[in-house]
Amino acid sequence: ADARAHRALPSSPRQTLQRLASRCVLLISGVCAPKDRLSKPAGSVPKTSGLSVSSGPQPSAAAGTPAAFSCSLPSASQRRAAPRPAHRCVDTARPAAPMATMADGTAPFLGKEDIDALKNYVKGSTGQNQAESTVCLHATHSNLSARFFEIRLDMHMTIERVKIKLSFHCGTSPSAMFLQLLDESGNVCATLSEDHRMLGYYSPHNGYTIHIVDTDPTSASAGGWLEDTALVEKYKMSDEDYGNREESYRRFKAKKLAEDPEWTLEKEMCIKRGVPYNPPAPKVTDPDHLKDVAEKISVGQRCKVEPGDRRGEVCYVGRVEGLPPGYWVGLRYDEPLGKNDGAVKGKRYFDAPAGYGAFVRPDKVEVGEFPPIDEFASDLDSGDEI
Numbered sequence: 001a002d003a004r005a006h007r008a009l010p011s012s013p014r015q016t017l018q019r020l021a022s023r024c025v026l027l028i029s030g031v032c033a034p035k036d037r038l039s040k041p042a043g044s045v046p047k048t049s050g051l052s053v054s055s056g057p058q059p060s061a062a063a064g065t066p067a068a069f070s071c072s073l074p075s076a077s078q079r080r081a082a083p084r085p086a087h088r089c090v091d092t093a094r095p096a097a098p099m100a101t102m103a104d105g106t107a108p109f110l111g112k113e114d115i116d117a118l119k120n121y122v123k124g125s126t127g128q129n130q131a132e133s134t135v136c137l138h139a140t141h142s143n144l145s146a147r148f149f150e151i152r153l154d155m156h157m158t159i160e161r162v163k164i165k166l167s168f169h170c171g172t173s174p175s176a177m178f179l180q181l182l183d184e185s186g187n188v189c190a191t192l193s194e195d196h197r198m199l200g201y202y203s204p205h206n207g208y209t210i211h212i213v214d215t216d217p218t219s220a221s222a223g224g225w226l227e228d229t230a231l232v233e234k235y236k237m238s239d240e241d242y243g244n245r246e247e248s249y250r251r252f253k254a255k256k257l258a259e260d261p262e263w264t265l266e267k268e269m270c271i272k273r274g275v276p277y278n279p280p281a282p283k284v285t286d287p288d289h290l291k292d293v294a295e296k297i298s299v300g301q302r303c304k305v306e307p308g309d310r311r312g313e314v315c316y317v318g319r320v321e322g323l324p325p326g327y328w329v330g331l332r333y334d335e336p337l338g339k340n341d342g343a344v345k346g347k348r349y350f351d352a353p354a355g356y357g358a359f360v361r362p363d364k365v366e367v368g369e370f371p372p373i374d375e376f377a378s379d380l381d382s383g384d385e386i
């Protein structure tokens with residue numbers, strides 16, 4: 001302890017040792033205590049530190065031996081298990097703001113009010129907070145159709161530094177740039193030709209545009225080479241070279257078809273996923289497909305269509321151009337459950353409101369006494385109950 005600490009302590013040697021030990025315990029445990037804590041008793045040492053300070057009469061072998069003072073330090077395992085004390089930097093110049101607390105009594109890093117205040121500061125009045133010397137300018141290029149929006153620049157940047165920053169956006173060398181400052185209407189306000197001038201010398205405003213003129217005739221951006229992919233020559237492999245490759249999909253498919261003539265890629269994926277494979281229905285090529293079933297259906301009959309018990313009226317029976325070969329039944333549903341209005345690819349077969357017409361295969365249609373479904377009708381035959 002220094003001389004000032006000695007002068008602040010009582011003159012009793014026993015009390016002096018107690019205060020110094022308490023001070024050392026506080027420093028070892030990581031609690032930054034002010035000097036006035038030297039006058040507090042040793043029992044005020046935080047219990048979470050794992051340290052114990054005891055003073056007072058201790059059993060001694062000889063009578064008249066002065067009281068002993070003991071300070072026990074925790075073991076390594078106790079120090080690891082003990083919670084660390086929280087450190088906070090307090091500004092004494094202004095009062096501390098109240099902190100929000102969680103349900104369990106612990107204090108979070110930021111409360112809801114703090115987060116809202118932070119959001120408002122970051123967003124600012126225009127959605128983005130920026131310094132007074134910052135300006136957001138757009139950029140266009142003489143060889144590029146792309147437009148670069150709201151590039152943040154500082155008024156104190158020299159034109160040379162502005163060119164360097166713009167080169168990362170357009171790829172043009174700063175030495176090959178000729179800059180023009182355009183207002184919101186696209187009119188030229190100034191020519192940024194002096195590299196040593198600061199950007200603020202030309203008085204740009206938010207929303208203005210810097211137009212970059214590329215003066216390099218051999219620039220990579222000339223002729224659309226940075227944007228038009230059609231100008232890039234693609235590698236094309238001949239059919240013969242592809243057939244000579246040992247590992248290709250063509251050889252893989254030929255190998256699988258040799259093992260299974262009904263192999264398909266969908267079947268292979270189902271096998272890999274471990275799910276059953278349902279082969280698709282064979283394509284219909286017969287122009288009289290389901291003709292015998294369609295002959296039992298007449299125009300004007302009531303019907304229902306499965307699945308779903310969709311009810312309606314038969315309006316057409318026959319072939320339909322634009323649909324697969326075979327016979328079809330044109331229906332006008334009672335409810336908007338269809339996909340058309342009775343026309344297919346510009347040719348009309350019957351009239352129906354939009355979304356009420358449909359064409360289905362005859363085997364999905366069942367004709368009979370199927371009146372429209374009244375969802376508000378009562379199932380009670382008598383008036384005993386209502």
